[in-house]
Amino acid sequence: MPQATAAVPAALPQIPVSDLAPWAIFSALLAAVVLFFVGAEQGAFSVLEGTLVHEWVHDARHVMGYPCH
Amino acid sequence: MTPRTFLVHGLVAGLVAGIAAFLIAYVVAEPQIDTAIALEEAASAAPAGHTHAEGTPAHSHDEEEAGHSHGQEAEVSRDTQSTWGLATGTILFGTVIGGATALAAAFALGRLGSLGARGSTATITLVGFVATALVPFLKYPSTPPAVGSGDTIGERTGLYFAFWAISLAAAVIAVVAARRLHERIGGFNAMVVAALGYLVVVLAVGLALPTVNELGAFPADTLWYFRRESLVTLAGLWAVLGVVLTGLVGRDADKALADQRRREAAAAL
Numbered sequence: 220m221p222q223a224t225a226a227v228p229a230a231l232p233q234i235p236v237s238d239l240a241p242w243a244i245f246s247a248l249l250a251a252v253v254l255f256f257v258g259a260e261q262g263a264f265s266v267l268e269g270t271l272v273h274e275w276v277h278d279a280r281h282v283m284g285y286p287c288h
Numbered sequence: 289m290t291p292r293t294f295l296v297h298g299l300v301a302g303l304v305a306g307i308a309a310f311l312i313a314y315v316v317a318e319p320q321i322d323t324a325i326a327l328e329e330a331a332s333a334a335p336a337g338h339t340h341a342e343g344t345p346a347h348s349h350d351e352e353e354a355g356h357s358h359g360q361e362a363e364v365s366r367d368t369q370s371t372w373g374l375a376t377g378t379i380l381f382g383t384v385i386g387g388a389t390a391l392a393a394a395f396a397l398g399r400l401g402s403l404g405a406r407g408s409t410a411t412i413t414l415v416g417f418v419a420t421a422l423v424p425f426l427k428y429p430s431t432p433p434a435v436g437s438g439d440t441i442g443e444r445t446g447l448y449f450a451f452w453a454i455s456l457a458a459a460v461i462a463v464v465a466a467r468r469l470h471e472r473i474g475g476f477n478a479m480v481v482a483a484l485g486y487l488v489v490v491l492a493v494g495l496a497l498p499t500v501n502e503l504g505a506f507p508a509d510t511l512w513y514f515r516r517e518s519l520v521t522l523a524g525l526w527a528v529l530g531v532v533l534t535g536l537v538g539r540d541a542d543k544a545l546a547d548q549r550r551r552e553a554a555a556a557l
């Protein structure tokens with residue numbers, strides 16, 4: 220055990236990075252897809268036709284600080 | 289205390305935070321959005337020769353607005369945009385941000401000096417708010433409807449996401465660096481050095497990237513109110529996320545610790 224953890228109150232477990240990696244990648248992908256659709260789809264980019272996604276999340280896009288139109 | 293429990297806690301805390309953000313935004317930000325859209329309509333109606341009477345009903349946005357994406361096609365009414373639409377956006381955003389924050393907190397568990405599970409989780413949430421909401425907002429603040437030219441949307445979106453990503457990357461590096469420095473110069477010094485390093489990076493990049501200013505004659509009061517409410521909404525989302533996630537992780541850590549003590553006591557017999 221490295222000394223950095225010496226002061227940690229009894230046995231606070233560390234989660235090995237190898238255990239974390241797949242979950243971290245999954246949640247990062249999830250976040251990327253959602254942030255894309257909430258923040259940019261049918262604005263700067265258009266994966267889907269039309270303006271429905273843009274219009275549906277329009278107010279959230281403005282309030283959460285993404286450029287909208 | 290597994291990655292899975294962290295992710296589930298994060299998604300739950302993020303869902304709650306997204307609902308809170310919807311309520312905050314609905315109450316404080318929607319009136320400013322309505323004001324901005326009314327101005328937008330007046331501006332697009334004026335060249336066509338009619339002056340807008342006050343008290344323009346919300347639905348006229350859908351019929352009269354020219355050249356703007358929201359409402360023109362009337363696919364989604366303003367009433368839906370400001371309720372279900374707003375809720376969809378904030379809740380999806382909160383949920384995935386919660387999941388990602390929780391996994392960062394899972395990494396931080398037992399790795400941030402002498403901080404316990406609650407301390408490290410709260411720290412990670414605070415870093416997340418500063419790096420992905422506050423600092424990007426300070427460089428590229430939110431803009432109400434009616435501000436911004438459709439010609440530059442690609443460029444503005446690119447700049448926003450680029451600065452957001454750089455800020456996030458700088459914050460991750462700062463936290464990792466603080467861990468390294470901790471053993472050599474102590475926790476407090478490591479934190480100060482890491483925070484300064486982060487600030488130098490985002491200030492330098494912020495100064496280097498172009499400024500976006502497409503305000504034109506948009507009224508300053510509405511702009512300020514909208515931006516303030518936007519920041520209040522983001523801060524509210526992160527605050528609720530931080531409190532709920534810290535609570536859930538802390539409870540889990542207490543349980544894990546109690547289990548371990550019981551096992552040790554049993555082994556000692």
Ligand SMILES: [Zn+2]
Pocket residue numbers: 277281287288358432433434
């Ligand atoms: Zn808009």
